Amino acid sequence: MDLPPLALQRTRGKTAPDQRDGARLLRIRRGFALDPRELPDTLKPWEARRLVAEARIHATAAAHEEVVLTRESALVLHGIPAWADNPDVWVRMDSRGTLRRFPAVEGENWFVPSARIRQDSRPSTDEPVVVDGITVDSLETTAVLCALSLHPIEGFTAACGIIRRLCGFNRFDIAESRRREEEVRTDLLRRLHSMTVKRGAKRANVILTYASGACESVGEAALLWYVLTVAQHDVETQVEVRADGRRYFADIAIPALGLILEFDGMGKLGGNEVEFARSRAAMMKRDLDLERGGWRVAHFQMTDFAAPDALRRRLAALVDDGGPLLDVPAAGMWAPIDSRINGNARRLQRRAAPPPPAL
Numbered sequence: 001m002d003l004p005p006l007a008l009q010r011t012r013g014k015t016a017p018d019q020r021d022g023a024r025l026l027r028i029r030r031g032f033a034l035d036p037r038e039l040p041d042t043l044k045p046w047e048a049r050r051l052v053a054e055a056r057i058h059a060t061a062a063a064h065e066e067v068v069l070t071r072e073s074a075l076v077l078h079g080i081p082a083w084a085d086n087p088d089v090w091v092r093m094d095s096r097g098t099l100r101r102f103p104a105v106e107g108e109n110w111f112v113p114s115a116r117i118r119q120d121s122r123p124s125t126d127e128p129v130v131v132d133g134i135t136v137d138s139l140e141t142t143a144v145l146c147a148l149s150l151h152p153i154e155g156f157t158a159a160c161g162i163i164r165r166l167c168g169f170n171r172f173d174i175a176e177s178r179r180r181e182e183e184v185r186t187d188l189l190r191r192l193h194s195m196t197v198k199r200g201a202k203r204a205n206v207i208l209t210y211a212s213g214a215c216e217s218v219g220e221a222a223l224l225w226y227v228l229t230v231a232q233h234d235v236e237t238q239v240e241v242r243a244d245g246r247r248y249f250a251d252i253a254i255p256a257l258g259l260i261l262e263f264d265g266m267g268k269l270g271g272n273e274v275e276f277a278r279s280r281a282a283m284m285k286r287d288l289d290l291e292r293g294g295w296r297v298a299h300f301q302m303t304d305f306a307a308p309d310a311l312r313r314r315l316a317a318l319v320d321d322g323g324p325l326l327d328v329p330a331a332g333m334w335a336p337i338d339s340r341i342n343g344n345a346r347r348l349q350r351r352a353a354p355p356p357p358a359l
Helices: 045-063 073-077 139-149 154-168 171-194 202-212 218-228 273-292 301-308 308-319
Strands: 009-011 026-029 033-034 088-093 117-119 129-130 134-136 235-242 246-254 259-265 296-300
Touching: 009 045, 026 045, 033 045, 045 088, 045 134, 073 088, 073 134, 073 139, 073 154, 073 202, 073 273, 134 259, 139 154, 139 171, 139 202, 154 171, 154 202, 171 202, 171 235, 218 246, 218 259, 218 301, 218 308, 235 273, 246 273, 259 308, 273 296, 301 308
Parallel strands: 088 117, 259 296
Antiparallel strands: 009 033, 026 033, 129 134, 235 246, 246 259
16 A cells, blocks of 8 residues: 555664664654654654654554554544544454554654554444545444443543534534534444443443533543533533623533533643733633623643542532532542443443543
């Protein structure tokens, strides 16, 4: 197959990085490397991780032409932001080939740790599609398999991103967006319930039922996930609020408590000091308008996810309106929402949440 135009080149090197025209190539796996001269000089660390993830996928597809890319690799190919910032490469193939480990890749001012190539035997819910010349699971299959197999926060953020893409969510046309969102959700749940796979099915049902296409980023989706683990009231996303004659949209709101929860990602804060100062001033004006309208506003950032217990304590205090925090063990993290569906929450969360994506 033809290699994509992302500086990925075939090499003859076995263990050491090749030299080409005096330049040291960045080895992706045996027979494939990145030419650093083809990369932007201002490549940011998160951009480098994304590029290396794509290069690993393309190299795998070129070396194993019969594979279907699945799970996190399907997210990368479809352009859906994922929680993991250095994902393994996941494939589905008829026979077990030689699956090699990917080495770490180090550029001028960035470093991407090593990763593995893994094989998944779970079946697809429909025919695979072709993206960038690579056979890959459809978005619908990817949503179901991620909900079934990934850690809940990873599966939930993936489902939110996929539902948003499939329904074309538009906050300026909420009614129609919600209608399309429910059509997508119904289809995903139908696919899940038609599968013979039982392991993880109850958790996947919860994830697909509560994932929201209104979440505009991985951070918003992750914050919603944590809110749902403590909230006892209805939680809404992209809520239109009128305050001081202005029209605002709240990332997450609990109307019964008059509470708005905002995730402040890099897109909101700007890319330089001038944009940051302007965004900060607008945010303070917005918060003041909302508070005058009777709302409480709380802000969260990606760094908050690095301490899940502290984040949940803070959220629980907000949701309980300053009341005492119930001592909810990690194993019961999904209990508040899962009890509405199947009453069997204790088995749904047994591992610590994976770390947030590195900036």
